[in-house]
Every structure is written in C-alpha cells, then in structure tokens.
Amino acid sequence: MNLYRKKHHPASDKNLPPKSIGPVQHKATPAFNPGTAASMTQVPSQLRGGIPTPSLTHRVLSKMAFGSNQADLDHISGLGGASEMDRILAYIDEQLEPDLLDDSVVDNMLNQGFQTLNKTQQQFFQQHVHIPGGGDIPWDVHIQPGRETVYATFIRAINSKRQLQEMMADFWHNHFNVYMEGDNIQPMFVHYDRDVIRPEVLGNFRNMLYEVTRSNCMLSYLGNGVNEQSAPNENYARELLELHTISAANYFGHMPWQDVPVDGQGRRTGYVEADVQELARALTGWSFSGASWQDYQYLYNPPINPNLAPTGLFMFRSDWHDQGIKRVMGTDFLYDSNNPEKDVNDILDMLAEHPATAQFLALKLCRRFIADEPPQSIVDQVANTLQQNWQASDQIKQAMEVLLKSNEFLSTWGEKIKRPFEKLISALRQIEYGFSFDPTVEYTNWHHWGFMDSGQHPFHWTSPNGYPDYKSHWLGASSTMSTWKFIQWTSRFRDGHNGDVPFNQIVEITKTAFPNPSDRTANNMVDFWYQRACGIIPDSNSQDKLAKFMSYQDNTTPVGSDRNTPIDLDSNDWPGYNQERLFAVVSTIFLTAEFSYR
Structure with missing residues (x-):
C-alpha cells in the first residue's frame, strides 16, 4: 500500500468541481454578489449585552437537532398540548424513542448507489483490506466504506426525523474518536459507525465501551x-x-x-x-x-x-x-x-x-447541549442518573431525558455556537437541500472535498480527544470563512446534468410563504427568511442592507429600488437574476451571528 498516497491525497484523487465552473453554470454573466455581507456579520464572541431570544421551538431544534426545517415545525405544532412547552416536551419524548419514528425517506436514500453499508465486518476486511489469497485492492475500493459512511452521515443529519439520535451519534463518535484516515480504518468504518457506536447512542455506556x-x-x-x-x-x-x-x-x-x-x-x-x-x-x-x-x-x-x-x-x-x-x-x-x-x-x-465516569460523561453531555460551562447542578443530576442506572439498557436515554427537560436546557440561548458541520447542516435543512449524496454521482465527491477545509469534516479529527466543543475554538477566520464559502456554494449549486435545476428549494419555499405574487417584495422576503433561519426578526441595519440588495433590478447598476415592489421569482434572466439574488440573500443570512447561535 502506498502510505504517502493514503496520508496526503494527491490532487488526482480529489474529484473537485473545475475552478471555471461555479454553482451557476448556465449564465454568461455572473450573478451579482452582495457587497455588504461583511458589514452584516459579527463574530459571536464580540457580542455583549442581551441577545434576542427566539421561540422555544426554534431554540430546542437548534440545540437538540441540526436546526429546524418546515416539516419539523409543522409536526411540533400539531402535537397535543395546550402550550408550546407541552408540545416541546412531547417532541422530546418522541425523539427519545427514535425506533418508533418513521425514517423511510432516509432508508430509501441510503439505497441509492451505496454498496457497502450492509456488508459484514469480515467482508469489509476481506474485500477492502486484504483479499484472501492476496491481490491488489484499488485505492477507491480500499476507502469506499469510509467515504460511504461520510455520505450517509450527511444524508441522516439533513433528512432524518430522528434528529436527537443523529446528534447523539455525533457526540459519541467524538467521545470515542477514531481518525478515519488512520491505517486500514476507512475500510472498516461502516462497521465502527453501524455496529459499535449507533446501537447504544441512547442505550448503555458499558455496552458501547x-x-x-x-x-x-x-x-x-x-x-x-x-x-x-x-x-x-x-x-x-x-x-x-x-x-x-x-x-x-x-x-x-x-x-x-x-x-x-x-x-x-x-x-x-x-x-x-x-x-x-x-x-x-x-x-x-x-x-x-x-x-x-x-x-x-x-x-x-x-x-x-x-x-x-x-x-x-x-x-x-x-x-x-x-x-x-x-x-x-x-x-x-x-x-x-x-x-x-x-x-x-x-x-x-x-x-x-465509577462516579468519576458518570460525572465526566455528564459534563460533556451538558457542555454539548447547554453551555461551555454548564451549571454544576444539572451536571450532577445527569451524572447521578448515569451512575445509578449504569447497568440499565436505556441508561443514556434516562440521562438525556433529565438533561433535555431541565430548565437549564430549555431556557438557555446563545451559550453555544454551531460548529462548522452543524452550521452547514442547519443551513441545508433550512433550504430543504435536495442533493442525494449518491456515491456514484460525481457531485458527491465535490461536496466531500469542498467541506474538507471547514475544520470539522466528519471523522477527520486526528487526535483521540475528538472535535473541540468550546466556542473559542471555532471563531478562527480560516474555519469560519471556509464554512461560509461552502454554505454559499450549496445555496446556489445546480444540477448541471439535469437542466441546471437548483438543489435548494428557496424559491418554492418563498412562493409557499407568499402565495400572492404581489406580496413577494424585498422587505417581505428578507423578513421571512431571517425569521425562518434565525428565529427572530432582523435588526434594522441588517434588514436595510439585505432588502436594499434584494431590490436591485440590474446587477450592472446596483441601485436599490422600491423595497415594497413585487419581484418576479419565476424570472432569473439578465440583468436582474431575481432567483440568484434571493439565493444570495438567504446564504448571507446564514453568515450572521444570529444564525450561529445554539
């Protein structure tokens, strides 16, 4: 095996989009990009004083799930209960029983092009590490199970109704971190994810250990x-x-x-x-x-x-x-x-x-779901539940119920920020990203390599301590800008092999929100998307800049027009590029501090 090739990935291995091809390939003139994006963003650590607090539903979906989407919002609003709190508690109860939730959409997606997800542990070794009797294993076959695990992780995080289960899988993968690109680990990684981590994410810690x-x-x-x-x-x-x-x-x-x-x-x-x-x-x-x-x-x-x-x-x-x-x-x-x-x-x-183990696990769980420095009182409650039920088959579920129904979890906001993977998935859930992540499709590798520079590519933390879970680690410019760049790309990316159809549902979502075309104004669309993404109405400065850009009718002359004039979302022609302009507005909202909060 060529270890240099394994560790360093020559450029020939990277299936990247050609540099000359952007997300929009069918326009001779590029769509205008907002020049005000930088002034509308702010590093969360620089914010002081009060932070606008979104609704309880938005807070919970941002903290125990990979962000909200309309299907989840509709589902929660339809749950029984006289108050929003009643409905949220019912939702938490549902999420604590993931096997009772229908996840057939995800199951169907994982049957599209995936070839290794159902292999046995022995098959992984004898087909991707060492063929009985000897024989050469092509590099793409050697790494195939690892790559398919990454693609499946994207699919589940974006589309699964079992959002808490996916958050817990991410948590335990970091707790028992294994660097995917270590020697002979990629070929076995489906087994590690499927058979070692996932069965006990809400089960028993001793069994997982x-x-x-x-x-x-x-x-x-x-x-x-x-x-x-x-x-x-x-x-x-x-x-x-x-x-x-x-x-x-x-x-x-x-x-x-x-x-x-x-x-x-x-x-x-x-x-x-x-x-x-x-x-x-x-x-x-x-x-x-x-x-x-x-x-x-x-x-x-x-x-x-x-x-x-x-x-x-x-x-x-x-x-x-x-x-x-x-x-x-x-x-x-x-x-x-x-x-x-x-x-x-x-x-x-x-x-x-051991009580020290329970205390350590409780601290990490509360840090993940509540705050970098969670109150000791809730840490102790979670730790006591873990320690007293250390032999129970639903030990972790019992502890998570204590955590998720605590005042510390339900009432806090802005104590955490989304790490790169969480921020990306949250954005893709908001725009109802329709990409399949089929491993046989060229675009899938584009996503793999495009997100690599974010600093939180799944299963790629080299040290055994897992990805850091403190705000301060994720405020660096390189990681932040790479994540933003990738979010902007996915918010505009089109299927060039199928009529240049966008993978996002931004236009359709907007039309549904404003069935009357006369209501599709710059002001209305900005307010709608800001509240959808961040859970709050935009401040006057952000609203002004976003609506001004959305009102441009000519990308060659960026002058705002009447922000209450209807915009034709069926048109994406020069010089206005109305759809592209809306895509840019939405992706810019994903760059704000308010969208980063958990």
Whole structure:
C-alpha cells in the first residue's frame, strides 16, 4: 500500500468541481454578489449585552437537532398540548424513542448507489483490506466504506426525523474518536459507525465501551491490536482512562496508588501512572485477526489456503496476554483461564460504574447541549442518573431525558455556537437541500472535498480527544470563512446534468410563504427568511442592507429600488437574476451571528 498516497491525497484523487465552473453554470454573466455581507456579520464572541431570544421551538431544534426545517415545525405544532412547552416536551419524548419514528425517506436514500453499508465486518476486511489469497485492492475500493459512511452521515443529519439520535451519534463518535484516515480504518468504518457506536447512542455506556474495546478501528488507531505482554502498549489504556471514562481531571500523576483519595464507598477517586501501566497489561492480547504479521504467513506456505486469511474480527491472543494479577485503581483483577476476557471485563465494569465516569460523561453531555460551562447542578443530576442506572439498557436515554427537560436546557440561548458541520447542516435543512449524496454521482465527491477545509469534516479529527466543543475554538477566520464559502456554494449549486435545476428549494419555499405574487417584495422576503433561519426578526441595519440588495433590478447598476415592489421569482434572466439574488440573500443570512447561535 502506498502510505504517502493514503496520508496526503494527491490532487488526482480529489474529484473537485473545475475552478471555471461555479454553482451557476448556465449564465454568461455572473450573478451579482452582495457587497455588504461583511458589514452584516459579527463574530459571536464580540457580542455583549442581551441577545434576542427566539421561540422555544426554534431554540430546542437548534440545540437538540441540526436546526429546524418546515416539516419539523409543522409536526411540533400539531402535537397535543395546550402550550408550546407541552408540545416541546412531547417532541422530546418522541425523539427519545427514535425506533418508533418513521425514517423511510432516509432508508430509501441510503439505497441509492451505496454498496457497502450492509456488508459484514469480515467482508469489509476481506474485500477492502486484504483479499484472501492476496491481490491488489484499488485505492477507491480500499476507502469506499469510509467515504460511504461520510455520505450517509450527511444524508441522516439533513433528512432524518430522528434528529436527537443523529446528534447523539455525533457526540459519541467524538467521545470515542477514531481518525478515519488512520491505517486500514476507512475500510472498516461502516462497521465502527453501524455496529459499535449507533446501537447504544441512547442505550448503555458499558455496552458501547465494550464494543469500542473490541473494535478493530479503535484497536488499530491506538495500537492495541499489537499489544502483547513482552512490550505492553500503553496508548489505548491511557485514553481509556483519560478520555473515555475517569477523565484527565482525576489523574494524580506518579503518586503512589495507595495515596489516591477514596470516596465514601471505598473507591479510589482517580488514577495514577501505575494504573495506566496495569491496564495496558490487562489489555495485552486484545487484538483482531489481521493485526499481526503472523496472520499473513499463510501466503508463504504453498499451497495457499484462502480459508486461513485474516478476517478482521476480534481475536483474543492468549499467548500475548499477561496472565498475572493487575491492580487498577486499588483493585486486583485476576486472570481466569476458563474466561480469559474476565479481567478486562471486570475492569470495564469498575470504570463504567465509577462516579468519576458518570460525572465526566455528564459534563460533556451538558457542555454539548447547554453551555461551555454548564451549571454544576444539572451536571450532577445527569451524572447521578448515569451512575445509578449504569447497568440499565436505556441508561443514556434516562440521562438525556433529565438533561433535555431541565430548565437549564430549555431556557438557555446563545451559550453555544454551531460548529462548522452543524452550521452547514442547519443551513441545508433550512433550504430543504435536495442533493442525494449518491456515491456514484460525481457531485458527491465535490461536496466531500469542498467541506474538507471547514475544520470539522466528519471523522477527520486526528487526535483521540475528538472535535473541540468550546466556542473559542471555532471563531478562527480560516474555519469560519471556509464554512461560509461552502454554505454559499450549496445555496446556489445546480444540477448541471439535469437542466441546471437548483438543489435548494428557496424559491418554492418563498412562493409557499407568499402565495400572492404581489406580496413577494424585498422587505417581505428578507423578513421571512431571517425569521425562518434565525428565529427572530432582523435588526434594522441588517434588514436595510439585505432588502436594499434584494431590490436591485440590474446587477450592472446596483441601485436599490422600491423595497415594497413585487419581484418576479419565476424570472432569473439578465440583468436582474431575481432567483440568484434571493439565493444570495438567504446564504448571507446564514453568515450572521444570529444564525450561529445554539
């Protein structure tokens, strides 16, 4: 395998739109772009004082979902209840039971061009990593499962009715982060997403932790696949304690383990360096078929028997396993030859039950859904629910119900901003983006590479700590501008292979909002789209600039006309380009601080 090609992606691998082709390909004269966009945007951290607060429905859909769309708004308004709060609580109850929600639209989209989503773990390994008997695997076949997972993630985030489930999948992928482009991880990534993360996003943390520990993606990423007793590899053991369970906040360094404080139940409240080393010993032999060079020796002993080829499945290598006693956080764990995985499973039980793990998970969940620094009171409530129900099959669901129905969640606004992926998906949901993300369609790769510079391409954070979840990290100019650029592109992108039809539904949505053509004025359209996207009416300065631009009738002479004069949205001809002008207004609204808030 060409590792340089894998790590650096030569330009020939990138299926990008030609630089000479913009989103609108059929016009000789480019549509006019608003020159006032920069003056209408403001970095959220610069805002002080009161922030206009949108409706409860808008707030909730911006925080526990990837933003609102009209279908969700209509659905919530039709739920039973005398008040908006009653309807929101009913919506939360629905989202906590995702399997009861009809997601057939997404299911149908995932049947268009996708070829790997239903393969078995062994098929992924033997068709995309190592063909039994040997043989060359083309690069596009090698990475196909990873790419299809990314495309499926876009489809689900934009179109799924199970919005909370998708938010939770994103959360747990970051908690158990695996860098997709690590060695032999892309070929197995459908398995990691489908079989390891998704089944327990609202289920049981201990179950998910166990599956992660056995996943060849995690075992490859952090090197535990080659962890054997003669030279224990501490990488995974360290992250298991620091990032997945007890947390770095409870690391006592090189202190003797006997000096670590204990809680009222006799538990050590944290871990020390010796615990990392002991856990690494316990994890020796936890590997998978194909992790060792020995698994490929069958190729050099003719006649070659393909049935001896590695499978990619979890493998406990007893000859690699340290069978001695391991003392982790003050507790001794014994090896049992009749149950060789018992020592690790007992350790996982201890970690999953530990109050420090519950507190760490609760803090991260509250940080994701409430604020960068959430009130300790709600963190404690969520942590108590997690810890008291650590063996329950719906442990995470119970904790999320506490979180989502709390005053801290329901009443806060603007304490978070949308990260690049959330901002993009929120915009695409607003304009009801109709692109299919069919892997066999050329445009799909354009989306893949176009969003890469945003800083939050799905599954592409290289470090094991996952994408940062603080506002301050996402205020940099490079990430912000790349995200805005991509949003503007998608807001105007057309299907050049099918009559230059826009993938957005901006014109149709606007016509539905104003069935009387005489009401389709610059003022009305700006107010409508601003309130739809941001949940509030625009301030006078923003409204003035947007409506002025929307009223231009000649892109060669950008002079505003009467903002209450109807605009013909059936026309997109020179010199007015009415539809393109509306697309530009809508995408500019997505650049505002108000749209960034969560």
